[in-house]
Amino acid sequence: xxxxxxxxxxxxxxxxxxxxxxxxxxxxxxxxxxxxxxxxxxxxxxxxxxxxxxxxxxxxxxxxxx
Numbered sequence: 001x002x003x004x005x006x007x008x009x010x011x012x013x014x015x016x017x018x019x020x021x022x023x024x025x026x027x028x029x030x031x032x033x034x035x036x037x038x039x040x041x042x043x044x045x046x047x048x049x050x051x052x053x054x055x056x057x058x059x060x061x062x063x064x065x066x
Contacts, residue, residue: 014039 002008016024028038048054 028035
């Protein structure tokens with residue numbers, strides 16, 4: 001059914017206060033993507049930086065700003 005079952009996404013919870021949620025919501029609205037997609041991109045961008053991979057020139061939220 002799926003080519004790579006390791007690519008199936010699982011749900012994770014992040015607890016944000018009202019101010020943090022407002023920032024995420026505003027940023028997602030600005031870029032026209034869902035909050036989940038925005039946070040996933042932000043998490044993966046930070047993870048790549050932490051392991052020394054940096055920006056891999058993929059299409060991400062920063063590239064969508066028109």
